[in-house]
Amino acid sequence: MTLAHPIATEPTLPSARGPLSATVIDLLAERAPHGHLQRIESSVGDADPYGLDLQLALAVCYELHYSGFRGVDSGWEWNAGLLHLRGRLEDLFLDALRRDVGPITADDTAEAEMTRLSVEPTSGNGPTWHFLKDGTWEQVQEYFVHRSIYHLKEGDPHAWAIPRLRGRAKAAFVAVEFDEFGGGRASEIHQELFADLLAASGLDSSYLGYMDYAVGETLVAVNLMSMFGLHRSLRGAAVGHFAATEITSPSGSQRMVRALKRLGGPDEAIKFYAEHVEADAVHEQIVRTDVVGDLVMREPRVEADVIFGMRAFDFVEDRLADHMVRSWTQGTTSLRRPLDD
Ligand SMILES: [Fe+2]
Ligand SMILES: [Fe+2]
Secondary structure, X not given: OOOOOXXXXXXXXXXXXXXXXXXXXXXXXXXXXXXXXXXXXXXXXOOOOOOHHHXXXXXXXXXXXXXXXXXXXXXXXXXXXXXHHHHHHHHHHHHHHHHHHOOOOOOOOHHHHHHHHHOOOOOOOOHHHHHHHOOOHHHHHHHHHHHHHHHOOOOHHHHOOHHHOOHHHHHHHHHHHHHHOHXXXXXXXXXXXHHHHHHHOOOOOOOOOOHHHOOHHHHHHHHHHHHHHHOHHHHHHHHHHHHHHHHHHHHHHHHHHHHHHHHOOOHHHHHHHHHHHHHHHHHHHHHHHHHHHHHHHHOHXXXXXXXXXXXXXXXXXXXHHHHHHHHHHOOOOOOOOOOOO
16 A cells, blocks of 8 residues: 555654744754653743734644654653743733724624624635636745645544533534544545645645745744643633634635636645535534534533634734735735745
């Protein structure tokens, strides 16, 4: 049996982009200390919560819970000193998100929020709209590169929420995740479909292969999911984020199918988005009624966080979309460094 993509070897550590990421990355080159709490000093307070340095530091900390890094002692995953530093980065990130998302009032409901998200826009400014009209194939490749950080671990960050759910919400959540993970077929795992898309598009399909090309906006969108997933206290936000992803996916994926056909993109790329048009239309219904509906009935206290998760999704996705289109309008790459570098 041959494998479509070589067995994922652990990714290599990315290069630092400032003092915080340098602190974390330099530390991981050492052996994890055992048996005592060693404070890691770093001046976190004045860092930009959405900046590349802080987000890269956070992404590296989170990656210890996913695939880890080549040559890095896996003991760092639960190192108290590193977790303490990660907690300070998360506090800054979460405070900024709560501030930018704004207050959630007693009149706001998850149901109304989902109705808002499910209204199909007839126009927009994001990359998928741009690709429909005058985007170039090179810009689509850049879009794939940004998205690769997430899609090569698609389904994983949300999976942390499973043990935090009960009953119907849990059953329905897992049913949707089952599809994300290929419904029992390895070749249909969405992560694999995206690796196929990358390879067919002349890009590197290795896991985190484009970490050094990511900008702050790219990492914010992925770190948001990891942060929500890894904290039980944020389970409502994790579910809200999951719901927003599923609800908004069909229309964006439909635009990608049309744009890829216009640009003569490879079949593998069309397949990835076509799969999301079909599957996510079904997922949307399951998520609305059985996951979110059941969760907020069971745990009314988390409803505000479900809404927060949906709005935070919107906020970070819009930032990334704006960054991409703004860069292209200015005639520059949206990546930290150009692809042909
Ligand atoms: Fe998917
Ligand atoms: Fe889905």
